[in-house]
Amino acid sequence: MIDVVAIDGPAGAGKSSVSRAVARELGYDYVDTGAMYRVVGVLAHERGVANDDIAALVQLCDGLEISFEEGGGNLRVVANGRDLSRDIRTADAGQWASKRSTVPAVRERMVALQRRMAAVGQVVMEGRDIGTVVCPEAVVKVYLDASPRERARRRAAELEARGESIDLGRMVKEIEERDARDRGRAHSPMRPAADAERIDTTGRSLESVIDEICTLVRTRKGGARPQRP
Numbered sequence: 516m517i518d519v520v521a522i523d524g525p526a527g528a529g530k531s532s533v534s535r536a537v538a539r540e541l542g543y544d545y546v547d548t549g550a551m552y553r554v555v556g557v558l559a560h561e562r563g564v565a566n567d568d569i570a571a572l573v574q575l576c577d578g579l580e581i582s583f584e585e586g587g588g589n590l591r592v593v594a595n596g597r598d599l600s601r602d603i604r605t606a607d608a609g610q611w612a613s614k615r616s617t618v619p620a621v622r623e624r625m626v627a628l629q630r631r632m633a634a635v636g637q638v639v640m641e642g643r644d645i646g647t648v649v650c651p652e653a654v655v656k657v658y659l660d661a662s663p664r665e666r667a668r669r670r671a672a673e674l675e676a677r678g679e680s681i682d683l684g685r686m687v688k689e690i691e692e693r694d695a696r697d698r699g700r701a702h703s704p705m706r707p708a709a710d711a712e713r714i715d716t717t718g719r720s721l722e723s724v725i726d727e728i729c730t731l732v733r734t735r736k737g738g739a740r741p742q743r744p
Contacts (some may be wrong), residue, residue, distance in 0.1 A: 527666025
């Protein structure tokens, strides 16, 4: 097994908040693969690249360099030197990402990039197919979930905090549609790995979920607190 903590689950299950906190607690790097697809979605939208323009999507993906930079409590998502942290967090960006992520050629290239990031070890990587496709040999696999309405409520609160006006009913519908796309796609569908720990975060505190995962990692690694060399 490689020293990667794979955290999967649908939108709004708490993956980002939990994964970042677990990475900080363990002293690991953090990779948000969903943000990587959002980068592709935003750039494809800016360039007017349609889903069926495979050559243009491949060219876009092959030219991407993405990094995650923590600073002052904030996470910067930088693509080819450009800070896209705010651009990728809009409701539209989520829809663009979901649609582009159904394209096999896009997923193949993003998975290859994600595996290179994981190869260094001591990484917490979140997404929808980390434990099943990207890093099936990860030391710990977790699948976070919550009810669609709870996930919509959380996502709406995030977007409203950024000044966006959100219709909760519409958000629930979009989340259910996105779940259907992610679970039904032919290439790398979203599903729990057979050996993943499944955690329902509905009604649970962030701290309790973080503690459960950190305990799981330390137990799986023999009880020792992981340290960087």
